[in-house]
Amino acid sequence: MIEARALNVEKVREDFPILSRRIHGRPLVYLDSAATSQKPATVIDAMDDYYRRYNANPHRGVYALSEEATAAYESARQRVASFINAASPKEVIFTRNTTEAINLVRYSWGRANVRVGDRILLTEMEHHSNLVPWQLLAQEAGATLEFLCIDDQGLLQLDELERKLEGVRLLGITHQSNTLGTINPIKAIVEVAHRAGALVLIDGAQAVPHMPVDVRDLGVDFYAFSGHKMCGPTGIGVLWARRALLEAMPPFLGGGDMIKRVKLREASWNDLPWKFEAGTPAVAEGVGLGAAVDYLCGFGMDAVRAHERTLVDYAMERLQDIPGITIYGPRDPELHGGAVSFTLPNIHPHDLATLVDREGIAVRAGHHCTQPLMDRLGVPATTRASFYIYNRADEVDQLVNGIQKAQKVFA
């Protein structure tokens, strides 16, 4: 592994205007990047610049502004493609977010390929966005859902993988759990799945922002992620898929831009990637995502991962000293991404989040869109602290202080 150079957090923080805000009179301690990351000025400025200088509807305009908008939007696609090492920008479909990317596969690939009696294999730790679309498809197609279970450390029970893959058309799995922080061994899982004849879809919403992701090295078939969790804007996400799959899939949404030739009763489809992008695209958001990719590339994703690993290590160490606390997810920091979930015996997560908010600390409390996982853990909700490039170790200390104060209120 390449030795990652350390991030200069103080310098990074200067790039994020929102971090100078005060909340309830205290400096903002933002520990909810797994929900959405904050945005550096370069991303905000790139989008502002688009609207101020070259806003136009892209792709068919024959005037300068439209050509500039097209070039910027397509350049963002190219940078995203190389960021995840896609073979071609044609494999990068812009969607609204991870959820829409997964639903694209559900409607387009799923309807054409999943039949009565087929199986779809998921895991107990999936976000609702990689669960509910498959429930809908299974109901519609008469397919069944199977699930890989987790152990008490929040690791997938992979010894059951081969057996559970029987008759499976698609394996849908998160790269990194948004609740447990578990980093799943995707490459090894894909090898087993492919031997069994299943395709593999990865929910990469929590992975692409936080670690190097190489879709070709992983060997996956579909990979979905969101712009807003990786310093980019809301409203833009990505579906990457192998070109042969995309070529064979029917369109998703119908409308302008996704067509080649339209007659009254039929139409033919545009080339990739536009075949899957109906309607005026989110140009400003695409431009913003491109700027976010550039920004992250300035550090290198190895450095991002190393920084978060240090913070998670420290958070686990500090949190485990709190009396009565239960911390979820893997103990091995190598397998634990930048999100730490925990519960306390006498304080409900919502009360804790409300109380530490008074100290300026933003943490998430609830089921984190993983209700089946909450059932598995036997809790109604957890509190989750999640980290990113702009977080410092002293923010972990502030969280611990906040928890201790909350414990005094509830003592």
Add this chain to the structure above:
Amino acid sequence: MDDLYREQILEHYKNPHHFGEITDADITQEGDNPLCGDVITLYLKLDDGRVGDVRFRGRGCAISQASASMLTDMIVGKPVQELKAFPTRDLLEELGIPISPARMKCATLSVNTLRVALNGDSHEEED
């Protein structure tokens, strides 16, 4: 931080009033707030058109459980006909702390459950 949850709320949370079950209740109504995982079950024993006795069980955050405890104090002995239109704001006033939009479902779980128990749905009468 300390003043956010008034002493009264914490007291109701730690030592809820009317906590338990009524085995021969006239009305038993469960209510939940799946977003937060708050749950309560309300047991009502009616006596000549009034709430003769009330008990509840539940688990969840301090706001949801304290508000349920406070509500039981407010409805015991009251005519059912009157309680069918129990105003949410009366309970919020009793809680006496500002409730953020994100916590409103916690604060109103008990009164919504009461309305379902008495009316069959949680629709609040327009004032």
